[in-house]
Amino acid sequence: MSLKSALESGKFVVTAEVGPPKGTDIKKILHESELLKGKVDALNVTDNQSAVMRISSVSFCKLLLEMGQEPILQMTCRDRNRIGLQSDLLGASILGIKNVLCMTGDHPNAGDHKEAKPVYDIESVQLLKVVAGLNAGKDMMGNELKGATDFYQGAVVTPESNPIEPQLMKFEKKIEAGANFFQTQAIYDIDKFKGFMSYARKFPVKILAGLVLLKSAGMANFMNKFVPGITVPQNLIDELKEAGKEKAMDAGIGIMARHIKQLRDEKICDGVHIMAIGAEDKVPEIMERAGLL
Amino acid sequence: MIITKKRDFKALLENIANYKSFFLIGCSECASLCGTGGEPELAALKIALEAEGKTVTGTMLPKTGCQTLGTKIELKKDKDACAAADAIIVMSCGAGTQSAVEIFPDKPVYPANDTLFLGNMTRFQMFDERCSLCGQCILDQTGGICPVTACPKGLLNGPCGGTNEGKCEVSPDIECAWVRIYNRMKKINRLEDFKKTLSPKDWSASRKPATRIAREEKKEEKK
Numbered sequence: 001m002s003l004k005s006a007l008e009s010g011k012f013v014v015t016a017e018v019g020p021p022k023g024t025d026i027k028k029i030l031h032e033s034e035l036l037k038g039k040v041d042a043l044n045v046t047d048n049q050s051a052v053m054r055i056s057s058v059s060f061c062k063l064l065l066e067m068g069q070e071p072i073l074q075m076t077c078r079d080r081n082r083i084g085l086q087s088d089l090l091g092a093s094i095l096g097i098k099n100v101l102c103m104t105g106d107h108p109n110a111g112d113h114k115e116a117k118p119v120y121d122i123e124s125v126q127l128l129k130v131v132a133g134l135n136a137g138k139d140m141m142g143n144e145l146k147g148a149t150d151f152y153q154g155a156v157v158t159p160e161s162n163p164i165e166p167q168l169m170k171f172e173k174k175i176e177a178g179a180n181f182f183q184t185q186a187i188y189d190i191d192k193f194k195g196f197m198s199y200a201r202k203f204p205v206k207i208l209a210g211l212v213l214l215k216s217a218g219m220a221n222f223m224n225k226f227v228p229g230i231t232v233p234q235n236l237i238d239e240l241k242e243a244g245k246e247k248a249m250d251a252g253i254g255i256m257a258r259h260i261k262q263l264r265d266e267k268i269c270d271g272v273h274i275m276a277i278g279a280e281d282k283v284p285e286i287m288e289r290a291g292l293l
Numbered sequence: 294m295i296i297t298k299k300r301d302f303k304a305l306l307e308n309i310a311n312y313k314s315f316f317l318i319g320c321s322e323c324a325s326l327c328g329t330g331g332e333p334e335l336a337a338l339k340i341a342l343e344a345e346g347k348t349v350t351g352t353m354l355p356k357t358g359c360q361t362l363g364t365k366i367e368l369k370k371d372k373d374a375c376a377a378a379d380a381i382i383v384m385s386c387g388a389g390t391q392s393a394v395e396i397f398p399d400k401p402v403y404p405a406n407d408t409l410f411l412g413n414m415t416r417f418q419m420f421d422e423r424c425s426l427c428g429q430c431i432l433d434q435t436g437g438i439c440p441v442t443a444c445p446k447g448l449l450n451g452p453c454g455g456t457n458e459g460k461c462e463v464s465p466d467i468e469c470a471w472v473r474i475y476n477r478m479k480k481i482n483r484l485e486d487f488k489k490t491l492s493p494k495d496w497s498a499s500r501k502p503a504t505r506i507a508r509e510e511k512k513e514e515k516k
Contacts (some may be wrong), residue, residue, distance in 0.1 A: 078446075082493065104446055104448065104453050106455070106462070107445055107446060107455070107462065107463050109445070109463045109464075110462070110463075118445070118446065120446045120447050120448070121493070121496065122493045123446065123448050123449060123450060123453075124450075124453075125449075125450040125451070125490055126449070126450070126490075126492070126493050129490075140493070156454060158454045161452070161454065161456060162457070162458050163459070163472060163475070166451050166452050166456075166472060166474075166475040166487070167451070167452060167456075169451055169475075169487055170451030170452065172488070173450050173451065173488070173490050176490065177490065185454055228454065228455050228457035228462055229454055229455075229456075229457070
């Protein structure tokens with residue numbers, strides 16, 4: 001089932017993500033993808049995540065299609081100008097890729113090629129508009145396309161961004177630009193997230209709550225300190241600490257499974273986006289413990 | 294103003310290794326304010342060069358170094374000193390250096406400064422980049438704060454996910470341009486401007502090399 005059909009069917013949708021490696025040895029990512037096959041509804045393929053140079057997102061999306069999976073092409077504006085972006089979108093379309101997640105992209109400063117020239121010819125809101133245009137058979141300059149695209153387009157939002165007002169105004173711009181679904185930055189406080197959802201529900205878009213697997217108390221503290229827009233509440237950090245070093249990952253899996261269960265049982269949002277960050281093999285276990293498998 | 298900083302003196306010495314005598318040109322505009330090309334800097338470079346066994350045939354501080362014609366006229370009084378120099382060293386921005394290249398077609402010209410950006414002096418010799426010379430001003434739509442310049446990604450429609458309590462993901466030393474814009478728009482009651490989606494920029498307006506002949510427009514205006 002396509003991501004669009006899954007979301008529109010009203011089922012609780014689960015997406016996860018895989019990050020292509022640096023280098024041509026893809027055994028590990030193929031194995032991880034295989035593990036998730038038939039379990040998640042769609043799989044994001046990151047686009048040079050954290051501005052670290054890796055295999056292109058489009059290429060690995062194509063391999064996922066060949067495996068019979070539903071890929072979500074992550075597309076950032078960091079590395080390509082408007083000509084490159086549109087060209088790659090047309091290319092993705094003829095390969096059969098149906099879902100595109102439009103993002104501005106982490107600055108090269110975060111990555112392993114800090115001397116790179118950042119492009120940002122356009123940005124996330126404008127890219128969503130570009131995709132809407134390609135879907136309508138026109139390029140950015142209004143030129144007629146010989147054959148339109150048919151993308152289901154997504155975007156990202158940070159529900160705990162501080163200050164929140166400009167973030168929400170941008171969220172509304174993204175909807176206006178054509179976003180159909182959103183995957184959020186990681187959330188850990190479900191009550192707070194309910195507040196965001198009661199606002200977001202006013203709009204005709206599907207929302208997947210972003211969940212990042214906590215592997216240790218140290219990781220939680222690190223994210224609180226260094227990752228903008230992510231707040232891990234103290235009670236969860238204590239829970240990881242109490243579990244002890246060896247069982248911390250297990251506790252993290254428990255926390256995520258509990259959150260997924262609550263989000264689904266209380267119908268808080270339309271699904272979840274699981275970011276296991278290097279522990280993709282744990283996703284089936286998370287889903288099992290959440291009662292999804 | 295154009296912000297400059299002094300180039301490494303060793304690099305300059307390598308540039309001029311094959312020459313013995315020099316004429317030094319500063320600039321009384323931006324480079325003077327930056328402390329990279331005023332009277333004191335001209336004097337200091339003279340001493341430093343002489344300490345290296347070089348000869349300085351003269352120094353000159355033009356009114357506006359990037360005003361090629363005016364600088365050429367001002368230099369007339371230093372004709373002999375210039376003629377006696379093997380090479381020219383310019384202590385201003387890249388534009389001032391290239392004035393000298395045009396004025397001295399037969400002499401090597403070397404820059405003593407690196408040219409950094411167009412910005413404002415916010416406190417004594419503290420400079421903030423404010424304008425990217427993009428050729429298509431959007432300050433009217435962004436509360437008077439330029440995101441093309443102040444946001445490392447040049448975003449036009451609000452902050453990215455990396456904004457963090459008013460700081461930028463690229464460096465906590467950078468204030469998030471879009472939080473600044475939001476706060477400013479709120480203060481001046483223009484938040485409706487924030488809600489408008491800005492179209493992609495027309496980068497053809499900043500294509501290089503740009504030339505502008507303002508006198509043609511003046512002629513048109515007179516008609």
